[in-house]
Amino acid sequence: MLAVNYTCLRDNMKRYMDQVTDDYETLIVTRKNNKNVVMMSEEMYNNLMENVHIVSSKANFEWLMQSKQQLEAGNFSQHELAEVDDE
Template identity: 75%
Template sequence: MLAVNYTNLRDNMKTYMDKVTDDYETMIITRKNNRNVVMLSEESYNNLMENIHVMDNKTNYDWLMESKAQLEKGKFSAHELIEEDIDE
Protein backbone atom coordinates (compact mmCIF):
# COMPACT_ATOMS: atom_id res chain seq x y z
CA MET A 1 0.00 0.00 0.00
CA LEU A 2 1.31 3.40 -0.97
CA ALA A 3 0.78 6.70 0.81
CA VAL A 4 1.08 10.16 -0.69
CA ASN A 5 0.05 13.60 0.49
CA TYR A 6 -2.60 15.55 -1.37
CA THR A 7 -0.21 18.12 -2.84
CA ASN A 8 2.14 15.48 -4.21
CA LEU A 9 -0.81 13.56 -5.66
CA ARG A 10 -2.17 16.68 -7.36
CA ASP A 11 1.23 17.46 -8.89
CA ASN A 12 1.73 13.88 -10.14
CA MET A 13 -1.84 12.65 -10.67
CA LYS A 14 -1.27 10.65 -13.87
CA THR A 15 1.80 8.85 -12.47
CA TYR A 16 -0.03 7.81 -9.31
CA MET A 17 -3.20 6.81 -11.14
CA ASP A 18 -1.13 4.67 -13.52
CA LYS A 19 0.61 3.03 -10.54
CA VAL A 20 -2.75 2.23 -8.94
CA THR A 21 -4.24 0.74 -12.10
CA ASP A 22 -1.18 -0.91 -13.64
CA ASP A 23 0.34 -2.37 -10.46
CA TYR A 24 -2.91 -3.06 -8.54
CA GLU A 25 -1.69 -0.78 -5.77
CA THR A 26 -3.94 0.77 -3.16
CA MET A 27 -3.00 4.32 -2.29
CA ILE A 28 -3.78 6.38 0.78
CA ILE A 29 -3.99 10.09 0.12
CA THR A 30 -3.14 11.84 3.36
CA ARG A 31 -4.89 15.08 4.21
CA LYS A 32 -5.02 17.54 7.07
CA ASN A 33 -6.89 16.54 10.22
CA ASN A 34 -6.52 12.86 9.31
CA ARG A 35 -9.28 13.11 6.66
CA ASN A 36 -7.53 10.58 4.43
CA VAL A 37 -8.87 9.06 1.22
CA VAL A 38 -8.14 5.69 -0.38
CA MET A 39 -7.61 5.34 -4.13
CA LEU A 40 -7.91 1.99 -5.87
CA SER A 41 -8.54 0.88 -9.43
CA GLU A 42 -12.04 0.20 -10.68
CA GLU A 43 -11.06 -3.42 -11.21
CA SER A 44 -9.94 -3.74 -7.58
CA TYR A 45 -13.08 -1.99 -6.38
CA ASN A 46 -15.35 -4.30 -8.42
CA ASN A 47 -13.50 -7.34 -7.10
CA LEU A 48 -13.89 -6.09 -3.54
CA MET A 49 -17.63 -5.47 -4.00
CA GLU A 50 -18.12 -8.94 -5.52
CA ASN A 51 -16.29 -10.56 -2.61
CA ILE A 52 -18.38 -8.63 -0.11
CA HIS A 53 -21.56 -9.72 -1.89
CA VAL A 54 -20.55 -13.39 -1.94
CA MET A 55 -19.27 -13.45 1.63
CA ASP A 56 -22.27 -11.53 2.95
CA ASN A 57 -24.61 -14.41 2.03
CA LYS A 58 -24.19 -17.23 4.58
CA THR A 59 -25.31 -19.91 2.12
CA ASN A 60 -22.73 -18.78 -0.46
CA TYR A 61 -20.05 -18.49 2.19
CA ASP A 62 -20.72 -21.98 3.57
CA TRP A 63 -20.73 -23.46 0.06
CA LEU A 64 -17.39 -21.79 -0.74
CA MET A 65 -15.81 -22.96 2.50
CA GLU A 66 -17.00 -26.53 1.91
CA SER A 67 -15.63 -26.43 -1.64
CA LYS A 68 -12.32 -25.09 -0.36
CA ALA A 69 -12.10 -27.86 2.25
CA GLN A 70 -12.81 -30.50 -0.43
CA LEU A 71 -10.11 -29.05 -2.68
CA GLU A 72 -7.57 -29.02 0.16
CA LYS A 73 -8.38 -32.68 0.92
CA GLY A 74 -7.89 -33.61 -2.73
CA LYS A 75 -11.57 -34.39 -3.24
CA PHE A 76 -11.96 -33.04 -6.76
CA SER A 77 -11.88 -34.28 -10.32
CA ALA A 78 -10.68 -32.72 -13.55
CA HIS A 79 -12.57 -33.02 -16.80
CA GLU A 80 -11.65 -32.11 -20.35
CA LEU A 81 -13.94 -29.64 -22.03
CA ILE A 82 -15.89 -30.79 -25.03
CA GLU A 83 -16.12 -28.30 -27.88
CA GLU A 84 -19.44 -28.14 -29.68
CA ASP A 85 -19.93 -26.95 -33.21
CA ILE A 86 -22.05 -23.81 -32.97
CA ASP A 87 -23.45 -24.30 -36.51
CA GLU A 88 -25.37 -27.41 -35.45
Protein backbone atom coordinates in the same frame (compact mmCIF):
# COMPACT_ATOMS: atom_id res chain seq x y z
CA MET B 1 0.25 0.05 -0.63
CA LEU B 2 1.40 3.57 -1.38
CA ALA B 3 0.78 6.75 0.59
CA VAL B 4 1.03 10.28 -0.69
CA ASN B 5 -0.19 13.66 0.51
CA TYR B 6 -2.81 15.57 -1.42
CA THR B 7 -0.41 18.17 -2.81
CA CYS B 8 1.97 15.56 -4.18
CA LEU B 9 -0.94 13.63 -5.71
CA ARG B 10 -2.28 16.77 -7.36
CA ASP B 11 1.15 17.56 -8.84
CA ASN B 12 1.66 13.98 -10.10
CA MET B 13 -1.89 12.76 -10.74
CA LYS B 14 -1.22 10.84 -13.96
CA ARG B 15 1.79 8.99 -12.53
CA TYR B 16 -0.11 7.88 -9.43
CA MET B 17 -3.21 6.91 -11.37
CA ASP B 18 -1.05 4.84 -13.71
CA GLN B 19 0.55 3.09 -10.72
CA VAL B 20 -2.86 2.34 -9.25
CA THR B 21 -4.25 0.89 -12.48
CA ASP B 22 -1.17 -0.68 -14.06
CA ASP B 23 0.49 -2.10 -10.93
CA TYR B 24 -2.68 -2.90 -8.94
CA GLU B 25 -1.50 -0.59 -6.17
CA THR B 26 -3.73 0.90 -3.52
CA LEU B 27 -2.97 4.53 -2.79
CA ILE B 28 -3.75 6.31 0.47
CA VAL B 29 -4.09 10.05 -0.01
CA THR B 30 -3.27 11.69 3.30
CA ARG B 31 -5.10 14.87 4.22
CA LYS B 32 -5.34 17.17 7.19
CA ASN B 33 -7.31 16.04 10.25
CA ASN B 34 -6.94 12.33 9.32
CA LYS B 35 -9.62 12.51 6.65
CA ASN B 36 -7.67 10.29 4.29
CA VAL B 37 -8.91 8.83 1.04
CA VAL B 38 -8.07 5.49 -0.60
CA MET B 39 -7.62 5.30 -4.36
CA MET B 40 -7.83 1.98 -6.21
CA SER B 41 -8.52 0.87 -9.75
CA GLU B 42 -12.08 0.22 -10.87
CA GLU B 43 -11.12 -3.40 -11.53
CA MET B 44 -9.83 -3.81 -7.98
CA TYR B 45 -12.93 -2.10 -6.55
CA ASN B 46 -15.30 -4.33 -8.54
CA ASN B 47 -13.44 -7.42 -7.35
CA LEU B 48 -13.65 -6.24 -3.75
CA MET B 49 -17.38 -5.56 -4.01
CA GLU B 50 -17.98 -8.98 -5.59
CA ASN B 51 -16.12 -10.68 -2.74
CA VAL B 52 -18.06 -8.68 -0.14
CA HIS B 53 -21.31 -9.75 -1.79
CA ILE B 54 -20.29 -13.41 -1.95
CA VAL B 55 -19.32 -13.68 1.70
CA SER B 56 -22.11 -11.44 3.01
CA SER B 57 -24.53 -14.36 3.06
CA LYS B 58 -23.89 -16.94 5.78
CA ALA B 59 -25.10 -19.71 3.45
CA ASN B 60 -22.71 -18.60 0.67
CA PHE B 61 -19.79 -18.36 3.07
CA GLU B 62 -20.45 -21.83 4.51
CA TRP B 63 -20.78 -23.29 1.00
CA LEU B 64 -17.45 -21.72 0.01
CA MET B 65 -15.71 -23.07 3.12
CA GLN B 66 -17.16 -26.54 2.51
CA SER B 67 -15.98 -26.44 -1.10
CA LYS B 68 -12.52 -25.34 0.04
CA GLN B 69 -12.34 -28.26 2.49
CA GLN B 70 -13.39 -30.71 -0.24
CA LEU B 71 -10.69 -29.37 -2.57
CA GLU B 72 -8.02 -29.54 0.13
CA ALA B 73 -9.07 -33.12 0.93
CA GLY B 74 -8.71 -34.10 -2.74
CA ASN B 75 -12.44 -34.57 -3.29
CA PHE B 76 -12.65 -33.19 -6.80
CA SER B 77 -12.59 -34.40 -10.37
CA GLN B 78 -11.17 -33.00 -13.59
CA HIS B 79 -12.94 -33.10 -16.95
CA GLU B 80 -11.81 -32.31 -20.46
CA LEU B 81 -13.60 -29.38 -22.03
CA ALA B 82 -15.48 -30.04 -25.24
CA GLU B 83 -14.72 -27.79 -28.19
CA VAL B 84 -17.68 -26.09 -29.83
CA ASP B 85 -17.74 -25.03 -33.47
CA ASP B 86 -18.87 -21.45 -34.02
CA GLU B 87 -20.60 -22.32 -37.27
